[in-house]
Amino acid sequence: MAGYLIRRLLQFAVTAAAASVIVFLLMQVLPGNAAQVALGTNATPEAVAQLERTYGLDRPLPVQYLDWISGMLTGDFGTSYVTRAPITPVIADSIQVTLIIVIASMAVALLIAVPLGSLAAVFQKRTLGTAISAASQVGIAVPNFLAAIILIMIFSLGLGWLPSSGWAAPIEGFGRFLARLALPVLALALVQAAILTRYVRSAVLEVMREDFLRTARAKGLTKTQALVRHGLRNAAIPVVTVAGIQLATMLIGAVVIEQVFVIPGMGSELVRAVANRDLVTVQGIVMVLVVLVLLLNLIVDLLYTVLDPRVRRAA
Amino acid sequence: MTTRLVASRRRADASLVIGIVLIGIVIGMALVSYLWTPYNPTQAMPADRLQGMSADHIFGTDRYGRDTFTWIMYGARITLLVGVVSVAIAALIGVPLGVLAGMTPYGWLSGLIMRGNDLLLAFPALLLAIVFSAVFGPGTGPAMVALGIASIPGFARVARSGTLQVMSTEYIMAARAANRRIGPIAVFHVLPNIAGMIIVQASVAFALAILAEAGLSFLGLGTQPPTPSWGRMLQESQQYLSSHPMLALWPGLFIAAAVLGFNLLGDGLRDRFDPKLKGRD
Amino acid sequence: MPAHASAAAPPAPVSKRSLLEVTDLSITTAQTTLVHPTSFTIAPGERVGLIGESGSGKSLTASAVMGLLPEELTATGSITLAGTEGDLLERSDRQIARLRGLNMSMVFQEPMSALNPLMRVGAQVAEVMRIHRTQSKTDAARRAIDLLGLVQLPDPQATARAYPHQLSGGQRQRVMLAMALANDPQLLICDEPTTALDVTVQRQVLDLVLNAVTTSDTGLLFITHDLAVVARVCEKVMVMYHGEIVEAGATEQIFTDPQHDYTRGLLAASDLTATDDDGRLFTIATARAYDAARLSRARFTPPEAQVTGEQQVATASGTANDPGAQEQAPLIEIEGLHKTYQRTKSGLFSRADTVDALTDVTLSIRAGQRFGIVGESGSGKSTLLRILSGLEPLTSGYVRVGDCEIASASQAQLRAMREELQIVFQDPFASLDPRMQVADIVAEPLVAMGVPAAQRREKVSETLEAVGLDACSRARYPHQFSGGQRQRISIARALVCRPRILVADEPVSALDVSVRAQVLNLLTDLVEDYELTLVFVSHDLGVVRHLCSDVVVMKDGRIVESGDVASIYDHPQHEYTASLVAATPTLAAALDERAG
Amino acid sequence: GAGNNGSGGEEKRTDMVVAHTAEPVNLDFTTTGGAAIPQALMENVYESLVRIDQDGELKPALAESWDVSEDRKTYTFHLQHGVTFSNGDELTSADVKFSYERVNSDAWTNGLKAKMAVIDSIDTPDDATVEITLTDPSNGWLYDLASAVGAVFSEDAVDDLANKAVGTGPYEVQSFTRGQEIVYAAREDYWGGQPNLETVTFKYYKDPVAAVNAVKSGEVDVLASLQAPELAGDFESPDDYQVVEGTTNGEVVLSMNNAEGIFADKKAREAVLYAIDEQAILDTAWGGYGTLIGGMVPPTAPYYEDLTDVYPHDVDKARELVKEAGIEGESFTYTVPNLPYATAVADIVVSQLEEAGLKPKIETQEFPAVWLEKTFTNHDYDMSVINHVEANDMLTVFGDGYYTGYDYSQIEDAAKKADTGTEEEYVSGMKDVARTITEDAAAGFLFLFPNLIVADAKVEGLPENFVSDSFPIATLAWK
Numbered sequence A: 001m002a003g004y005l006i007r008r009l010l011q012f013a014v015t016a017a018a019a020s021v022i023v024f025l026l027m028q029v030l031p032g033n034a035a036q037v038a039l040g041t042n043a044t045p046e047a048v049a050q051l052e053r054t055y056g057l058d059r060p061l062p063v064q065y066l067d068w069i070s071g072m073l074t075g076d077f078g079t080s081y082v083t084r085a086p087i088t089p090v091i092a093d094s095i096q097v098t099l100i101i102v103i104a105s106m107a108v109a110l111l112i113a114v115p116l117g118s119l120a121a122v123f124q125k126r127t128l129g130t131a132i133s134a135a136s137q138v139g140i141a142v143p144n145f146l147a148a149i150i151l152i153m154i155f156s157l158g159l160g161w162l163p164s165s166g167w168a169a170p171i172e173g174f175g176r177f178l179a180r181l182a183l184p185v186l187a188l189a190l191v192q193a194a195i196l197t198r199y200v201r202s203a204v205l206e207v208m209r210e211d212f213l214r215t216a217r218a219k220g221l222t223k224t225q226a227l228v229r230h231g232l233r234n235a236a237i238p239v240v241t242v243a244g245i246q247l248a249t250m251l252i253g254a255v256v257i258e259q260v261f262v263i264p265g266m267g268s269e270l271v272r273a274v275a276n277r278d279l280v281t282v283q284g285i286v287m288v289l290v291v292l293v294l295l296l297n298l299i300v301d302l303l304y305t306v307l308d309p310r311v312r313r314a315a
Numbered sequence B: 001m002t003t004r005l006v007a008s009r010r011r012a013d014a015s016l017v018i019g020i021v022l023i024g025i026v027i028g029m030a031l032v033s034y035l036w037t038p039y040n041p042t043q044a045m046p047a048d049r050l051q052g053m054s055a056d057h058i059f060g061t062d063r064y065g066r067d068t069f070t071w072i073m074y075g076a077r078i079t080l081l082v083g084v085v086s087v088a089i090a091a092l093i094g095v096p097l098g099v100l101a102g103m104t105p106y107g108w109l110s111g112l113i114m115r116g117n118d119l120l121l122a123f124p125a126l127l128l129a130i131v132f133s134a135v136f137g138p139g140t141g142p143a144m145v146a147l148g149i150a151s152i153p154g155f156a157r158v159a160r161s162g163t164l165q166v167m168s169t170e171y172i173m174a175a176r177a178a179n180r181r182i183g184p185i186a187v188f189h190v191l192p193n194i195a196g197m198i199i200v201q202a203s204v205a206f207a208l209a210i211l212a213e214a215g216l217s218f219l220g221l222g223t224q225p226p227t228p229s230w231g232r233m234l235q236e237s238q239q240y241l242s243s244h245p246m247l248a249l250w251p252g253l254f255i256a257a258a259v260l261g262f263n264l265l266g267d268g269l270r271d272r273f274d275p276k277l278k279g280r281d
Numbered sequence C: 001m002p003a004h005a006s007a008a009a010p011p012a013p014v015s016k017r018s019l020l021e022v023t024d025l026s027i028t029t030a031q032t033t034l035v036h037p038t039s040f041t042i043a044p045g046e047r048v049g050l051i052g053e054s055g056s057g058k059s060l061t062a063s064a065v066m067g068l069l070p071e072e073l074t075a076t077g078s079i080t081l082a083g084t085e086g087d088l089l090e091r092s093d094r095q096i097a098r099l100r101g102l103n104m105s106m107v108f109q110e111p112m113s114a115l116n117p118l119m120r121v122g123a124q125v126a127e128v129m130r131i132h133r134t135q136s137k138t139d140a141a142r143r144a145i146d147l148l149g150l151v152q153l154p155d156p157q158a159t160a161r162a163y164p165h166q167l168s169g170g171q172r173q174r175v176m177l178a179m180a181l182a183n184d185p186q187l188l189i190c191d192e193p194t195t196a197l198d199v200t201v202q203r204q205v206l207d208l209v210l211n212a213v214t215t216s217d218t219g220l221l222f223i224t225h226d227l228a229v230v231a232r233v234c235e236k237v238m239v240m241y242h243g244e245i246v247e248a249g250a251t252e253q254i255f256t257d258p259q260h261d262y263t264r265g266l267l268a269a270s271d272l273t274a275t276d277d278d279g280r281l282f283t284i285a286t287a288r289a290y291d292a293a294r295l296s297r298a299r300f301t302p303p304e305a306q307v308t309g310e311q312q313v314a315t316a317s318g319t320a321n322d323p324g325a326q327e328q329a330p331l332i333e334i335e336g337l338h339k340t341y342q343r344t345k346s347g348l349f350s351r352a353d354t355v356d357a358l359t360d361v362t363l364s365i366r367a368g369q370r371f372g373i374v375g376e377s378g379s380g381k382s383t384l385l386r387i388l389s390g391l392e393p394l395t396s397g398y399v400r401v402g403d404c405e406i407a408s409a410s411q412a413q414l415r416a417m418r419e420e421l422q423i424v425f426q427d428p429f430a431s432l433d434p435r436m437q438v439a440d441i442v443a444e445p446l447v448a449m450g451v452p453a454a455q456r457r458e459k460v461s462e463t464l465e466a467v468g469l470d471a472c473s474r475a476r477y478p479h480q481f482s483g484g485q486r487q488r489i490s491i492a493r494a495l496v497c498r499p500r501i502l503v504a505d506e507p508v509s510a511l512d513v514s515v516r517a518q519v520l521n522l523l524t525d526l527v528e529d530y531e532l533t534l535v536f537v538s539h540d541l542g543v544v545r546h547l548c549s550d551v552v553v554m555k556d557g558r559i560v561e562s563g564d565v566a567s568i569y570d571h572p573q574h575e576y577t578a579s580l581v582a583a584t585p586t587l588a589a590a591l592d593e594r595a596g
Numbered sequence D: 001g002a003g004n005n006g007s008g009g010e011e012k013r014t015d016m017v018v019a020h021t022a023e024p025v026n027l028d029f030t031t032t033g034g035a036a037i038p039q040a041l042m043e044n045v046y047e048s049l050v051r052i053d054q055d056g057e058l059k060p061a062l063a064e065s066w067d068v069s070e071d072r073k074t075y076t077f078h079l080q081h082g083v084t085f086s087n088g089d090e091l092t093s094a095d096v097k098f099s100y101e102r103v104n105s106d107a108w109t110n111g112l113k114a115k116m117a118v119i120d121s122i123d124t125p126d127d128a129t130v131e132i133t134l135t136d137p138s139n140g141w142l143y144d145l146a147s148a149v150g151a152v153f154s155e156d157a158v159d160d161l162a163n164k165a166v167g168t169g170p171y172e173v174q175s176f177t178r179g180q181e182i183v184y185a186a187r188e189d190y191w192g193g194q195p196n197l198e199t200v201t202f203k204y205y206k207d208p209v210a211a212v213n214a215v216k217s218g219e220v221d222v223l224a225s226l227q228a229p230e231l232a233g234d235f236e237s238p239d240d241y242q243v244v245e246g247t248t249n250g251e252v253v254l255s256m257n258n259a260e261g262i263f264a265d266k267k268a269r270e271a272v273l274y275a276i277d278e279q280a281i282l283d284t285a286w287g288g289y290g291t292l293i294g295g296m297v298p299p300t301a302p303y304y305e306d307l308t309d310v311y312p313h314d315v316d317k318a319r320e321l322v323k324e325a326g327i328e329g330e331s332f333t334y335t336v337p338n339l340p341y342a343t344a345v346a347d348i349v350v351s352q353l354e355e356a357g358l359k360p361k362i363e364t365q366e367f368p369a370v371w372l373e374k375t376f377t378n379h380d381y382d383m384s385v386i387n388h389v390e391a392n393d394m395l396t397v398f399g400d401g402y403y404t405g406y407d408y409s410q411i412e413d414a415a416k417k418a419d420t421g422t423e424e425e426y427v428s429g430m431k432d433v434a435r436t437i438t439e440d441a442a443a444g445f446l447f448l449f450p451n452l453i454v455a456d457a458k459v460e461g462l463p464e465n466f467v468s469d470s471f472p473i474a475t476l477a478w479k
């Protein structure tokens, strides 16, 4: 176990390092002079040059890269020359927002998808199963921002139950927090639930075909008991993989929802930073996102070995 | 064939048929739009603005008095273009890499390819698209390329696992015993046998690309004016949601139909190619 | 004709009160009838075998009894089990679930997938007792370990903590058996419990089943397609054909005096010691000439087998026994061959696994010889073949095929060598590319040789004809053929470039007995017609004995014994060979044993 | 925020939430460009000596009054008494001198500083008097002084302007969450008396629809600038909402590259001007809100004149000119910044140009990043569209070396004479300049950007016109 863990961590570190080089180089090809944007329409070339000097943009690239990396490793993402403020708190705040939304959405999606998907599998050939399958197919086809807009029209503008936009941290009052969390989470979760329902359904169907489920029934369990006691955990394995991938895409995919609901998450920060040519911030956010995705993959891999004793074997 | 298999096959066929019909409609509209459209898509007719459904404008008109049905027809082009180009990029790069990783006798090479794949996997589609739109300016082109690059890993993975599976079969052993070289084996044995999986992957990637392009257009990073695109229509119709909901309905409906079509096609094909549904006894 | 069938098969003479009574059971789908009305009974302690070709409805019948039929199938008729009220078919899943694992239990065919991969096996065994509350939690755990010991698993304590994937197939099958026996059921159903197992393991499992049912007077319904196995285990046999029980009776009677054509065909085709006038095996088609009574005579004339062996050697003698040929340098020569596999480490225990697939293998094969290689699964047989054909690099040693020295040969030399040596693989379903037309499959070796297209067509047609496939099969795809026909296609592919050596890696082990006989006959014909040197690999001693003149026995990558067929089989020197021969079920021996 | 307003019942609220579009990236307009920072801070946190009122007229601010010398070069400002900065420091003439000299030092990098270049010297005869001498008389300077360059800072509080704003205004910044909101707290010791509201929050919504939704769902009380005018109709019920339409200094200019390419030819530019139908553009793109002006001068400026009849909509004439100029079907780039009004305008403009036989190719450019570099700085464009929001910007936009590429020599003398002349000379001179520019077809003047405010019906004191560069909040109150 320890050996595997070390090997996986090492792999993670190498991939992250490679990603950091890519991210850094990507930033160098962004058109639009950052200093020019920061200074606005009437900036003089001298002012631009001075700003570049102040923020070390005139140094050789490798030096800038090493400076950036070593800063990041100590938790310092540098200072933005657009906002003139340290970037670390911006990233810390926005990452928190995004993680809350994304994780809550995934939890809600799973809460919906697992029972529905299982039902769809068990009642595969009956109306209920077909209905669930059809609903999930349609759910996947709806762009999530459209779902968000419809939710706003219903719950916010129509019924007036929930605010249409904005964000509140939990410390600002839990009620406020939940009220602002509800719609974005629902918008993301509904579409995710539709996707996951399909995977749950096919995983359960797959498991239902397994011989060991017949064995379980031969032992004296009814169909449902067999499925619950022996089937679901086996079906969880492929679902965990998909949920991991979905979670990773949602980290940035939530940007559309964040825009609709005016939520200061990672995606919004990224779009804003790109628009302002706030390169240091862009660099930092992209890097954090990439590392998060890599971390998620790592976690899913480890979860796999926890869930499935077979993976522990050298195959 | 047993009844269970017949039932699955029938369901697969139903998916296939619905999928093909939906996609057929989209493709048909795109093709017809090259020959004929009811109106000129870019010509504004301020006098006719924001009309409802009528004989003249079956889907109504937008804020500039342009015919919505014409826009839907033109929008089908962009939708298909985005899908085709991004899937082509992903498949043309991902599949050869995956096959190579699966066939190479050199562990380091396949390791290198798969690590590269992992690295690419760390850059989700939207992230790439946002960065690309900043680098190359927002537009359909950068969006397609970003979506394509981001879906390379999916294709490479599927191709590799399929290849590994094929390479472990006896017919590959037989082909090698028959003195076939690695190239012909890849072309005549591996590719035809993983084609099913690749097609399924492609149809799903197609659906995802359509959704992603819509999302990007919504952020203003996708297709740019004056090109008609469903995502852009949806984005522009936002302000008319309460006053003229039809403006949002049509693009929304067609996006959903196209995505549904490709997903159903993928499902149908998956069932078709599923070895479990083949007579195996 | 179900009524007729059941009438023709009256209950066994032992007229005990019956344990299981199945009356007019029929199983249908919405469209068709899969099992026609069938009736039979099993008395307590009675061991009943159910045999028949694949797809004849054996498993469905057993599933119906257990209440485990797939949902889309309906069963009508009635099934009663002693000690329970009424008709099992009328019970709900919940009601019948109470009986499963308690009053009746079942062991399934596939040991690899029948256990929950995520649960320790001890817990899985204990679960049967927990479900029916026959034991408390702690007692169940303790008894699970006892049961694992009872089915002779090594170190039951440790085994109970293992996950299924950590056990071998035979071990898993024993766990299944422990589970089935946990609550002392009145009725035990075994559905082909040993087909996936090696012969020695198979024998152990069968002994366990026999032992368990006899000690506690359990009724046994034993499903198999292996006649020798059924003869060993059961006192009564029912033969199923196309969803009907066509014949039933005492084992002895069925196997010595079969009434139904199908039963006779089955018997004839599975008897590898019997040949027709041309020295070919009996097939269903030629079964009429087969004398089933020879089986009952067998035990009075034990040397029979030996006689066939000599006959065998005689038919194959032409070149093999020619003293001149023996002085020639052997065609294939292997000396001190080692092969070590490096397993890629990807699991948690990242020890660099090495497997010694072949250790110090030395053998030589003369031109024209029919050379058999036998051994259990994993003994390195396939590895040896792959090295011979230059498809796998060897670790050390000397290997020569013709004038090509494999270890140092260039790719070009290997290609040239492979034109002389061709392979037929085990699995007729897996060894043909499902997306290629037959003509292309067969032509593949010619393409590689650079034979022009016109000539290729001609050769392909010629070869297809030689293996007994007609010309219209050229444009068809493999899935449009039966297993036996597919194996003919692979043989055609191997022969199309006129090799001198034909290497066959278990070419018949995936085939039904009746088809097996046809393919073996074809091979025999072709080897004679084309004057081939045959290297034949199998785990089935009977097949090797029928086909080969010489044989080596492999175990764990080593050759433990070699020599001519007759001496090895009749006077094995090595104890492993002896156990292998003893464990191999033959109908004659089984009947013999029953009588003795 | 506005969240808990239900419980108070009859009690008047003392807070208000105002939604804006463009967010300030930091609080320092001395080194950061853009309109967002002055809009948030001028008159609310920072004050100048003078200010411009809703009608575009100069009003005293920190200067109680001022005198102008005979030669119109020396201004003597008399400061208000009892003015303190939010850090407690008292305002003296030294602060003014420090602040204005700082504009002309390297500390200011914002290009706006050019407006103060005309200052020759600053004297402080006593604590309450500031004497500013210009190198030349300037009619525009005092107006300029009302903008951000005139902001008065406390000498001890300029270290971290990006994050800390210390001024003399009625409010101080209580918190600033980048990209989201600024919370203002009223100052009790404000020299002009305590303002009506205790707290005011500016919230930033990039997406106009989200902003409108926020108003509808009650999270926002005032939407300072409705960027989706089609939605104004949603607020028709006068019991709940009010829609205020005022004017701004923003001329939506269809700029053409006069110096290079297809539009260096006056005929080509004229063709464009005849081709476009400003009224149709206003109706389709901006819901009919806004004013047609035909020139670079807003009606609130003293030298305004209606120029809409110089180039009326005349497609036939446009076609003729296109033929004459020989540019039929010749493709040119029309760079469109990705701003709501610019993209809304682009579709219809293209349609109208195509009708006249022109062939624009739209290239959307991110604003500000790409547009600023490519179109604005590198002049790499043929046609573009942008709302020029600064007050008195005619001479800048058509000045020397600006991206419009206009031949400044055409107006240089007239403009100089106007600025240094008497007030009457100034007005008539500037009128001439404006007409010359329009007649030269230097650019298309699509419309004057409207100031569309949507607010809760109970809000009063809304700044109807947006003619200075600030959004003053001191006047806001609940009815």
Ligand SMILES: Nc1ncnc2c1ncn2[C@@H]1O[C@H](COP(=O)(O)OP(=O)(O)OP(=O)(O)O)[C@@H](O)[C@H]1O
Residues within 6 Å of the ligand: B002, B003, B004, C029, C034, C052, C053, C054, C055, C056, C057, C058, C059, C060, C061, C070, C072, C073, C225
């Ligand atoms: N769920 C099902 N639906 C329809 N037909 C089925 C189903 N299950 C089995 N059959 C069909 O019923 C027939 C009998 O099947 P069964 O499994 O009983 O055969 P078997 O005698 O056990 O064969 P084998 O020796 O291969 O196990 C076969 O033709 C099979 O295809």
Ligand SMILES: Nc1ncnc2c1ncn2[C@@H]1O[C@H](COP(=O)(O)OP(=O)(O)OP(=O)(O)O)[C@@H](O)[C@H]1O
Residues within 6 Å of the ligand: C341, C342, C343, C355, C356, C357, C375, C376, C377, C378, C379, C380, C381, C382, C383, C384, C539
């Ligand atoms: N590519 C490989 N990598 C690692 N180990 C291998 C590989 N191929 C075979 N082995 C191992 O080498 C040993 C011999 O395998 P081989 O396939 O030659 O056995 P076999 O006698 O043909 O068995 P079977 O009857 O099951 O086909 C086995 O333990 C097997 O697990």
Ligand SMILES: [Mg+2]
Residues within 6 Å of the ligand: C058, C059, C060, C191
């Ligand atoms: Mg069966």
Ligand SMILES: [Mg+2]
Residues within 6 Å of the ligand: C381, C382, C383
């Ligand atoms: Mg083998």
